[in-house]
Structure formats: structure tokens, C-alpha cells
Amino acid sequence: MRIGELSERTGTPRRLLRYYEEQGLIVAERCANGYRSYDEACADRVRQIRGLLDAGLPTRIIKQILPCLNAPRAIHFPDATPEMLATLERECDRMTERIETLVRNRDAVSAYLDVVRATRLPDAVGPAPTA
Template identity: 40%
Template sequence: MKIGELALTTGVSVRLLRYYEEQGLLASHRLPSGHRRYAADAPETVRRIRVLLAAGLPTRVIRDVLPCVRGAEATAFDPCVATYLREHLDGLDARIADLQGARTSLAGLLAATEGAAA
């Protein structure tokens, strides 16, 4: 499958497909002319990548967990992925807590500012 065909099939831009390849997430082989060709399962791989990106995983983690994905929709994983997913979830929880603390502080500052102006 040519890169343009893969882009049309998956709805992912050619530029992003090249990026996925650069990051080691997607494989192609080159023809003597230099054109990329992708395997028949490339659309499934791209869908998996998109699901993992939507979950907030960085490409370096996706590269490690992608071989452990079961199913086309990337909703089931081999047990080897649990550690990566748990670490990422814990990181998200920590960032959410930090943001909630910052919001509380900012709301307090705003309330004090508005109260002083009255």
C-alpha cells in the first residue's frame, strides 16, 4: 500500500505517517524509486497508534507497548503493558492534582483581588 492510500484509508495525514515511521511506530519498505510501501496490516497499526495517542501516551511509550496490543482497536493488552499504563495513569493523576491545586490558588488570588477592589 502506498503512503497516500494509507493516509486515505486511515484519515491520517501523510506527514503524520512519516512521523510515525520516524518514531519507530510504523514500518515500511522502500522501492528502488524511494517510494514507501506499507504492509496490508498498516491501517490496523495506525488505528492502534491513534488510540494510544488519544489516551495520552507519548510515542516513546507507544513504541514499547505497541507489540503487546491485542485487537484492532487497541483496547486489550498483554500483561506486559500493565506497568506502562499504570505509570502513565499515575503521572496523569499527579498532573491533575497539581492543576487542581493551582486552580484553587488562582481562584483564591482572584477572590482576594476582587474583594480588595470592592
């Protein structure tokens, strides 16, 4: 598929897809006319990258762990340095904190909705009719 289709399928701007390619996160073949061509699995890879970025991981870390994400039971990482492990541990801790914050916020919004729904008058379901 071409870059425009990959962009549409993943909701990722073309510019970001080119950046991911520059960073070595995705690979594109080049057609005879010079256009980029991506295989079908690339859409899943882009979604995976987006999720990791949303979780707060930088692209340099994502590039290192992407090979491990295809076959999680076969993870073999012989070049993992103590610094990289420490970075991943910090990132994991940071994600856990973000998850806990999101859960608290979700619970607060749910509690608010419960109170609003419980105190709402039955005839106040929608906006007041206009004359």
C-alpha cells in the same frame, strides 16, 4: 499500499505517517523507485497508534507497548523497568480520569437534551416556515 492510500484509509496526514515511521511505530518497505510501501496491517496499526495518542499516551510509551497489543494473552515484557511501570500506571490513572470526565459530560448533555425534548412544543419540531 503507498503513503497516500494509507493516509486516506486512516485519516492520518502523510507527515504524521512519516513521523510514526521515524519513531519506529510503523515500518515501510522501500520500492525500487524509493517510494514507501506499507502492508495491509499497517492501517490497523496506525488506527491503534492514533487511539493511544488520543488517550494521551506519548509515542515513547506507545513504542514500548505496541508489541504487546498484537497478542494480549502472550504479553512478555522482560525489560519493563520500575520507571516504565510507574509511567504506565500514571497514564492509566489519567485515562481513567478522562473517561470519568467524558462520562459526566455525556450525561450532562443527555440530561439537557431530555429536558429540551420534553419541553418542546409539538409544532416547534423544525425551524419556523418563511413567508
